[in-house]
Amino acid sequence: MKIFIGSIWTETNTFSPLPTGYSAYQDVYLVHGGKHPPERLASAEPAQVFRRRALERGWQVIDSLHASAEAGGKTTRHVYESFREELLNDLRAALPVAMVFLPLHGAMVADGYDDCEGDLIARVRALVGQAALIGVQLDPHCHLSPAMVAGSSIIVMEKEYPHTDFAERAEDVFRLMEWTSQGRITPVMRVYDCRMIGVYQTTRQPMRDLVDRIRSLEQQAPTLSISIAHGFPWGDVPDMGTKVLVIADRDADHAAATARAVGRDLFALRHELIPQYLTVEQAMEAVQQALITRTDKPIVLADVTDNSGGGAPGDATHLLRAIFAAGFAGVLFGGLYDPQAVTIAHTAGPGARLEMRIGGKLGRASGTPLDVDAEIRWIGEAQQHFGVGEHRLHVPMGTAALIRAGGVDILLISRRKQVYSTDLFECAGVDPRTYRLVALKSSQHFYAAFAPLAQQVLYCAPPGALQLDFTSLPYQNIDRRKFPLLADPFTE
Numbered sequence: 001m002k003i004f005i006g007s008i009w010t011e012t013n014t015f016s017p018l019p020t021g022y023s024a025y026q027d028v029y030l031v032h033g034g035k036h037p038p039e040r041l042a043s044a045e046p047a048q049v050f051r052r053r054a055l056e057r058g059w060q061v062i063d064s065l066h067a068s069a070e071a072g073g074k075t076t077r078h079v080y081e082s083f084r085e086e087l088l089n090d091l092r093a094a095l096p097v098a099m100v101f102l103p104l105h106g107a108m109v110a111d112g113y114d115d116c117e118g119d120l121i122a123r124v125r126a127l128v129g130q131a132a133l134i135g136v137q138l139d140p141h142c143h144l145s146p147a148m149v150a151g152s153s154i155i156v157m158e159k160e161y162p163h164t165d166f167a168e169r170a171e172d173v174f175r176l177m178e179w180t181s182q183g184r185i186t187p188v189m190r191v192y193d194c195r196m197i198g199v200y201q202t203t204r205q206p207m208r209d210l211v212d213r214i215r216s217l218e219q220q221a222p223t224l225s226i227s228i229a230h231g232f233p234w235g236d237v238p239d240m241g242t243k244v245l246v247i248a249d250r251d252a253d254h255a256a257a258t259a260r261a262v263g264r265d266l267f268a269l270r271h272e273l274i275p276q277y278l279t280v281e282q283a284m285e286a287v288q289q290a291l292i293t294r295t296d297k298p299i300v301l302a303d304v305t306d307n308s309g310g311g312a313p314g315d316a317t318h319l320l321r322a323i324f325a326a327g328f329a330g331v332l333f334g335g336l337y338d339p340q341a342v343t344i345a346h347t348a349g350p351g352a353r354l355e356m357r358i359g360g361k362l363g364r365a366s367g368t369p370l371d372v373d374a375e376i377r378w379i380g381e382a383q384q385h386f387g388v389g390e391h392r393l394h395v396p397m398g399t400a401a402l403i404r405a406g407g408v409d410i411l412l413i414s415r416r417k418q419v420y421s422t423d424l425f426e427c428a429g430v431d432p433r434t435y436r437l438v439a440l441k442s443s444q445h446f447y448a449a450f451a452p453l454a455q456q457v458l459y460c461a462p463p464g465a466l467q468l469d470f471t472s473l474p475y476q477n478i479d480r481r482k483f484p485l486l487a488d489p490f491t492e
């Protein structure tokens with residue numbers, strides 16, 4: 001059996017001022033002809049799981065392009081089209097194939113393409129024909145479109161946010177594809193549109209219970225798989241929104257009824273699901289209070305609206321400015337995206353004291369730069385890991401610098417990436433556990449690594465690119481019949 005694997009992966013914030021070009025893919029992951037590096041890198045994990053399983057069975061694997069960029073603004077038309085043609089050309093050369101595996105994000109938008117994944121899947125389907133199986137793994141922050149569903153045989157999404165289950169879900173796709181190829185199952189997919197916009201952390205209730213429940217529902221035949229497409233609120237495209245996708249064996253009515261039942265449960269929880277984020281003022285007050293009561297472990301404070309993982313610039317200064325003003329001692333802050341400041345710090349070298357202008361450069365959402373008297377504490381190459389335990393994946397971060405300014409240790413980074421793990425700070429020679437407050441740029445992916453060391457995790461939403469008041473986002477292309485734009489979109 002011959003199988004084909006390829007991937008073009010990014011999440012597009014259509015409100016972001018930063019275009020995503022070739023270098024954004026080069027910076028994160030860009031591999032031609034399946035020539036993966038030996039390290040286990042996050043961006044290639046599903047492909048590598050699938051490949052490993054296929055090789056174990058003695059199947060022939062044709063591996064093509066794998067291109068991943070950090071979330072940002074729209075990918076340029078030329079870059080998307082050239083990646084797509086490279087993948088399709090490799091596929092054409094490999095034909096006939098029995099299976100195609102496409103690990104994709106599902107919220108990629110390029111100039112001229114509102115639904116890159118739907119476009120890619122349809123073109124792959126046109127080449128391989130109806131008899132071949134196309135398995136797709138999507139990020140739950142996808143815009144699950146009719147084109148994606150129509151072109152695929154199997155779609156499975158990560159269930160957890162933070163996404164700690166990339167590998168497990170790749171195993172799911174592989175298993176369902178193998179069973180289908182053996183004639184053991186005939187998968188049918190149905191989607192229920194919940195008509196909601198939201199951000200759903202699976203580490204807290206009521207989402208935790210819902211995810212656990214769909215895991216047990218999956219064990220009940222003829223259900224094969226249940227995925228919740230959270231949707232990505234910062235993608236202003238027609239298919240944006242929360243949906244439930246169910247795969248059942250042969251029984252389309254069962255798939256549709258299950259999707260509807262799970263979707264209605266989710267809709268019923270819509271008010272409870274709204275995460276409670278603190279304003280900057282509330283966060284400073286909460287930190288102050290927490291510092292009085294407990295000092296043995298740090299408070300971890302997430303700067304959620306400037307998460308570059310959601311396409312934000314990563315250089316916003318709103319929260320750091322407030323921390324300076326509050327005058328807290330023992331603060332670690334990072335990573336602040338400022339490649340120019342990193343270069344200056346590297347030129348000056350460790351121990352140097354100099355005046356620096358940091359952050360606040362990339363757009364209105366970033367606020368204004370901070371002028372500080374800085375001491376360079378460390379310069380070097382940074383790295384971190386995504387996930388914990390055996391699924392820990394390496395994330396190179398390029399050059400970075402740790403400076404001390406206004407009593408705060410600030411990690412400046414030159415690669416626009418959210419904080420996933422403590423080793424991002426540890427490689428700069430500091431241990432987050434020894435600080436009283438650790439403020440970091442991430443919405444939720446930090447949680448798995450930082451929650452265990454924190455006395456308390458606080459989520460703060462300063463004014464920023466990932467505006468959380470969805471009613472005030474300047475949508476022009478979405479279907480607006482959605483909560484919270486409407487109180488009840490099914491009756492209004």
Ligand SMILES: [Zn+2]
Nearest residue numbers: 139140141163
């Ligand atoms: Zn995601």
